[in-house]
Amino acid sequence: MLGVNRIVVGAAVPNPTGNPKLEPEAEHEYRRHLVEECLKLLSTDVEGPTTVVA
Amino acid sequence: MAKEFKVLLYLNNAFGGYGFEEAAGMGFDLNEGPKGPGNLLQAQLNKQGEATGDTYKVVATLCAGDDFFSAEPEANSAKAIELLDAYKDADIFFAGPAFAAGRYTVSCGALCEAIGAAWGIPCITGMDEQSPGTDIYRKKCYIIKTGNNAREVPQTVAKMARLGHALLHPDDVVRLTSLEYIPDPREYDYFTRGQLRCTYVDRTVAERSVDMIVKKVNGEEFVSEVYPDRFDTFDIPKAVKDLSKAKIAFVSDGGLVYKGNPDHCQTRSNLVWADYDLRTLMAPGGYEVVHAGYFNDYVNQDPNRLLPLDVIDEDIKAGKLGGISDHYMSMPACTTVSAQCKKNGAEIGEKLKALGDVDAVILTST
Numbered sequence: 001m002l003g004v005n006r007i008v009v010g011a012a013v014p015n016p017t018g019n020p021k022l023e024p025e026a027e028h029e030y031r032r033h034l035v036e037e038c039l040k041l042l043s044t045d046v047e048g049p050t051t052v053v054a
Numbered sequence: 055m056a057k058e059f060k061v062l063l064y065l066n067n068a069f070g071g072y073g074f075e076e077a078a079g080m081g082f083d084l085n086e087g088p089k090g091p092g093n094l095l096q097a098q099l100n101k102q103g104e105a106t107g108d109t110y111k112v113v114a115t116l117c118a119g120d121d122f123f124s125a126e127p128e129a130n131s132a133k134a135i136e137l138l139d140a141y142k143d144a145d146i147f148f149a150g151p152a153f154a155a156g157r158y159t160v161s162c163g164a165l166c167e168a169i170g171a172a173w174g175i176p177c178i179t180g181m182d183e184q185s186p187g188t189d190i191y192r193k194k195c196y197i198i199k200t201g202n203n204a205r206e207v208p209q210t211v212a213k214m215a216r217l218g219h220a221l222l223h224p225d226d227v228v229r230l231t232s233l234e235y236i237p238d239p240r241e242y243d244y245f246t247r248g249q250l251r252c253t254y255v256d257r258t259v260a261e262r263s264v265d266m267i268v269k270k271v272n273g274e275e276f277v278s279e280v281y282p283d284r285f286d287t288f289d290i291p292k293a294v295k296d297l298s299k300a301k302i303a304f305v306s307d308g309g310l311v312y313k314g315n316p317d318h319c320q321t322r323s324n325l326v327w328a329d330y331d332l333r334t335l336m337a338p339g340g341y342e343v344v345h346a347g348y349f350n351d352y353v354n355q356d357p358n359r360l361l362p363l364d365v366i367d368e369d370i371k372a373g374k375l376g377g378i379s380d381h382y383m384s385m386p387a388c389t390t391v392s393a394q395c396k397k398n399g400a401e402i403g404e405k406l407k408a409l410g411d412v413d414a415v416i417l418t419s420t
Contacts, residue, residue, distance in 0.1 A: 005290045005291070014351075018360075028365070031359075032365045039375065042300075042414050042416075043295070043297055
């Protein structure tokens with residue numbers, strides 16, 4: 001989409017890297033998971049636009 | 055009332071009959087009357103004119119070499135306007151068609167833009183979609199869609215003549231802001247110019263939309279009323295080799311800015327971006343959200359929901375990541391046109407490169 005080459009799907013439009021419905025600790029764990037996926041994708045060579053659903 | 059319209063034409067060395075590459079360096083040559091495809095153009099225009107009783111005459115043909123003209127398209131366009139001064143009562147200007155030729159399409163586009171701006175007359179050329187002239191000039195003048203083969207001169211000249219006749223015979227106002235007459239790009243087969251046409255219809259947008267979606271679901275053909283923007287493709291950046299030595303920067307379109315919004319970012323259709331100190335911004339009371347496109351409370355409660363700094367800091371502490379830049383680039387973008395995003399994105403990219411120590415970016419989007 002739009003030529004973006006590395007995409008990790010976030011939680012939701014109003015809170016891409018969080019989830020207000022979760023307890024603070026669980027939300028933090030969720031964010032950790034998303035960031036790990038981002039860093040993994042950044043350090044992976046891709047052939048074309050690549051989307052990861054975390 | 056029948057009228058005789060005066061027509062001007064521009065051709066390059068090849069179509070003007072001067073020769074091919076050996077003549078590409080030639081300067082201007084102004085000829086009275088039609089030359090090369092100009093004879094066909096005049097005939098096609100007169101064929102169009104039969105319906106209204108009008109006649110057309112190609113009064114002059116300006117020619118120049120491709121190398122010569124395309125070396126300085128703007129300066130040469132200004133020079134051409136001086137040379138054509140005796141013909142400035144012309145009703146319409148044509149250039150080419152130039153098909154997919156690099157130098158010729160740029161020359162035709164530049165000249166059409168300059169003459170249209172100087173004299174306020176319709177200017178028409180013809181190009182292939184992939185040509186360099188199409189991208190630069192499609193919004194500045196009328197460009198008939200062609201293939202990339204000069205064998206298509208007859209069909210293309212006929213289309214140029216038909217569009218020219220239509221432009222000189224406005225049958226309705228179709229642009230409410232300027233009261234211009236803009237022929238339908240689909241009907242006349244030219245590249246859209248990014249203008250909004252006003253069209254009278256007897257069915258509401260809801261009825262038309264439902265019709266289209268039903269056709270789509272049934273696999274039937276339908277014609278959209280909206281042209282989506284074309285998006286570029288990019289070279290894919292290589293992977294970061296060693297995250298433990300890499301520095302990341304945050305960029306976001308989610309509207310997180312300094313408290314008080316000192317850069318006056320707009321909640322809608324914002325046009326500016328800003329470079330903020332990440333730690334100052336993320337401190338309690340350091341930020342606010344300027345974005346009309348989503349419910350802002352969750353990010354206002356905890357900005358890590360937009361910029362995941364808490365986790366990034368833990369990764370840095372654990373040695374998994376080299377660092378995070380102090381510079382956070384913010385461009386609140388809600389209903390901002392893509393052309394502006396492209397411009398700002400390029401500026402942000404330059405800025406990040408100029409910092410010299412950023413290896414990768416995490417861009418979060420709402």
